[in-house]
Amino acid sequence: MQECGLVATDIACRRGDRILFRGLSFDLSEGEVVHLAGPNGIGKSSLIRILAGLLRPFAGTVERTGGLALSDERLALDGHEPLERALAFWRRIDRAPQVEADFGLADLLDVPVRYLSTGQRKRAALARVAASGAPLWLLDEPLNGLDTHWSCIAQAAIKAHCNAGGAVIIASHQPLSLDAVKVVELLDFKP
Numbered sequence: 001m002q003e004c005g006l007v008a009t010d011i012a013c014r015r016g017d018r019i020l021f022r023g024l025s026f027d028l029s030e031g032e033v034v035h036l037a038g039p040n041g042i043g044k045s046s047l048i049r050i051l052a053g054l055l056r057p058f059a060g061t062v063e064r065t066g067g068l069a070l071s072d073e074r075l076a077l078d079g080h081e082p083l084e085r086a087l088a089f090w091r092r093i094d095r096a097p098q099v100e101a102d103f104g105l106a107d108l109l110d111v112p113v114r115y116l117s118t119g120q121r122k123r124a125a126l127a128r129v130a131a132s133g134a135p136l137w138l139l140d141e142p143l144n145g146l147d148t149h150w151s152c153i154a155q156a157a158i159k160a161h162c163n164a165g166g167a168v169i170i171a172s173h174q175p176l177s178l179d180a181v182k183v184v185e186l187l188d189f190k191p
């Protein structure tokens with residue numbers, strides 16, 4: 001797998017006229033998981049967008065190595081297409097080798113993406129990330145809407161990705177059942 005890593009240094013985030021957090025630093029290397037934790041509204045999604053390069057930090061820097069795949073509340077799949085065609089669209093662009101992760105989508109491939117349930121949409125989003133071939137995964141609330149079974153499968157896929165040399169940043173208000181996760185508690189950086 002391609003080399004990957006991320007170093008966030010002294011990040012501050014401003015939304016509207018409020019500073020959500022400041023002085024936040026952490027780093028992530030190959031094989032590691034970072035859990036961005038904190039209550040609703042603390043700024044987890046904003047931080048994920050900063051780390052992805054989609055939102056400019058109010059202060060601080062982010063240095064990234066390697067390609068990244070982002071999954072957030074916007075499903076990056078065409079809602080009008082059957083799931084199989086929607087996933088194939090990205091497969092042609094990514095040209096990544098087929099991945100092993102199985103998110104139980106085989107029976108849903110003919111279903112238009114817009115008809116998928118909340119948990120099915122989340123599984124499709126994770127399948128899209130896993131199939132991207134990107135070593136660095138940024139996942140915003142990846143377990144929301146998943147039942148216990150699929151939550152375990154999703155976390156197993158995250159672990160397998162790290163074991164294969166990838167790295168994952170997870171923003172979630174939920175506890176994770178992954179070993180050796182570095183937790184960044186956003187409340188600690190609230191002004």
Ligand SMILES: Nc1ncnc2c1ncn2[C@@H]1O[C@H](COP(=O)(O)OP(=O)(O)OP(=O)(O)O)[C@@H](O)[C@H]1O
Nearest residue numbers: 015016020038039040041042043044045046047173
């Ligand atoms: N474009 C924006 N302009 C102004 N304020 C915003 C904007 N986007 C988000 N916010 C505010 O920033 C704060 C943090 O939002 P964010 O979605 O990053 O939090 P979160 O920790 O991910 O929350 P949740 O757990 O509920 O998903 C919220 O108070 C939100 O209203």
